[in-house]
Amino acid sequence: MRYLILLLFFSNVLLGQSPKEKAAQCITEKAYIKAEKLMLDYVKNHQTDKEAIELLGDSYGYQKKWDNAIEQYRKLKDIDDSNANYHYKYGGALGMKAQQVSTLKALTLIGDIKEAFLKAAALDAKHIDARWALVELYISLPGIVGGSTKKSLKYANELEKLSKVDGYLAKGYVYEYDNQPKLAEKYYKLAVKVGGSLNCYEKLSNLYEAYNEPDKAIATIEASQDKHNRNALHYQLGKVSADYNIQLDKGEQCLLQYIKHYTAADGVPLEWAYYRLAQIYKHKNNTKKALNFIDKALSLRADFKQALKEKRVISTK
Template identity: 60%
Template sequence: MTKFLLPFLFSIMAFSQSNLDDIETLFQKKQFNKAEQLVSDYLKTHPNNLQAIELLGDAYGHQKKWDGAILQYEKLVNNKEHHANYHYKYGGALGMKALSVSKLKALGIIGDVKEAFLKAAELDKNHIGTRWALVELYMQLPGIIGGSKSKSLRYAEELEVLSKVDGYLAKGYVYEYDDEPELAEKYYKMAIKEGGSVTCFNKLTVLYENEKEPEKAIENIEAAHKKHQRNAMHYQIGKVAAEYNIELQKGERCLQTYLENHSAEDGVPKAWAHYRLAQIHVHKQNKQEALKYIELAIAELPKIKPFKEQKEKILGL
């Protein structure tokens, strides 16, 4: 479950302008606990403000406080039962709650998740997020409690009408989940041709990695880099090279480029690039170089278990 599990994008439309600015800044800084406190204080004197209630639900959701999020979104649904996005957020919070409890308890929640998403889809024929939620939900539920590939594909078709890229990605997801990699590849390639976003390329890359086709994965990442020029893609190539022991020179070169141009926007810490370089040098039987890079990785992130395990492996060469 991915897209419908994090539907907590805040809609800043509340209070006074000063409160608005404060909340927006806190969300941007990912200071969700402070945002929660600010909105909670406001609701003490304005308990029926729907925008504030929604923001509090969003703040809870970002912190994985699912019970709190469910409570706030339920208030919204009860207050405005014809508001599709309220049902969507309510279903999303319930879905996350279901993932955080035992399978037995989750069974008692799934019905409400499905009902919320179906209601949102009924209320808004153009709601893309809800249709993604239903694609994923019906694929992941066991058939005995309502799972259905045909229903997933039906909502993927609805997505395709609203957005060809989303429709192709949804079909790719369905076929990948159902272990039909050729069809998944077909639709991910269609999504790349139609939209060509980083997300489209990443879906195909992950498929190739899962199918143990690293050469295709590297080729796809290189095509993505040619279009988008993202430094993070250098790391991706290095990662595949290191994990599958292929194109080691290219992998090493890409990782060095990643390190030279690294910024916070790249997402992956430098330590992981050093770890991948250590892996590459293990493949090359260069013990001293491998040890140098794994020490750099551990120095930056000393608690990462794979780094420590890699060091033991290197020492045993």
Template identity: 60%
Template sequence: MNKLLLILLFPIVAICQSTNLDEVDVYFKKKEFKKAESLITKYLKTHPDNIKALELLGDTYGHQKKWDDAIKQYKKLVDKNQNSANYHYKHGGALGMKALSINKIKALGIIGDVKSAFLKAAELDSNHIESRWALVELYMQLPAIIGGSKEKSLHYAAELENLSKVDGYLAKGYVYEYDDEPELAEKYYKLAIKEGGSLNCFNKLTSFYKKENKPEKAIKNIEEAQQKLQRNALHYQIGKVAAEYNIELQKGEQCLLTYLKNYSAKDGVPIAWAHYRLAQIHMHQKNKEKALKYINLAIKELPEIKPFKTHKEKILNL
């Protein structure tokens, strides 16, 4: 079975109103899921039928990739409420992720249940976007012999478009990209940007251009995103593409320096990686001194990253 690219299956959900679970939200935000699991398990000993706590426990298992435990937990929720689209969706998602973690032969025995869970969620809630996204991806990636179908993927992409034009355009872009129809994929990703203009929309088109080995278009798209959204993190993305593809090096250097100048934790990418990209750019320019300066900074900040050490060896051999 080909890889199954599911969207984020386990979003942080609203926390129970009980003060006994107040800390769960904090643990989720800190991604301390083991602590969240311990707290919820303790709470359930005295509140065994609390639906929200049961769902949160399933979510903690999902975040920890404990798929069997997550499946068991979501199955409890499905049994308690057969009419909840979200419970069927989460159950299908956990099954799908388990299928990805085992060998292909065993995974084939699970796929039918995955599909049934997503179809049931879509049937129960005509506005359930997540289950339709999952079906778009599932039908596109399954081999035809076990139920894969581009036609069905496009059917659910059309349903998504009726619910949200942005999601519909992104789904169609995904289908056509997967089916190696780049002109149509580009068309729909651009429509998504025009309709929604979110960072996610721009990122989809950037990733597409990189996959198609069109770094110049990728940089232009990121620049348009930066003009619209004013995100410092996009400066890093421009520098990264420049460094990886050895193009527009001066622009890449300036963007990385701007990223470093305006850096804050919310930008996401550690400054060590910006230093690494600067080292790459200067290596492309055969500037050994500056390349060593930046790679040494990267290694000092994150000494355990192997690509940094490997790149330093390449610089030393200039």
């Protein structure tokens, strides 16, 4: 009887949810099409409900329906021009659209993107995401259309005042993009020291990989593993080992650990771990084991192009 009462209680709670609450829950559960349908019907009869319009825009955004998302976020900023987040989301949707259209079309969107992010930053002196967007925008744009390392660093400095770790990561990003690895390393190391998140360590290890310093990348991944103890880091270390043909025993052991403790939450599919092990055994001139693991990778995904190519290479050894 007690369980029946609880079941009825929770059923009533769910039935009592408003359409907006249901849509928000759907977005949390990644049921974006269902959230879209709920809010489309709701917004028809509540055309100035900002929360509903934002939920509809978000449901479009998660589905990468950028024109639809832009339309909803434009409505929001027209209804409430003083809301920084509405301008930020509008600029973000425009920016994502710009990545999917021709260069000529993208150039026509730059002014509106910049204006939206600048307005968001001006309206909210503590809006971290808007400042990150400006850092990335100014460093990536060509100078002829307003790109500027100086402007990018200006917003990185503003980020540093709000959050030291964000500021250091932003400066590392700018200097890495600007092909100044020593300065990028300096700020990523500061981010690791101050923040120490997985993301901080990953930025630093990726920098070392990008500039062909795999031993430093491995040391950074090991430091991250010591602090965070994540199985996914076993794969990352094995990947560097396989890619650069270094510290092969360590890479082998890490990949075996990754496979042993693998869950879907680790992110990288299991076939990639088998593929990396095959590479390591190829480097060790152990053709039998290399073929064994490449076949395991292909048993999980028969159209795994990299594994098929690697099998041909291994078979000729």
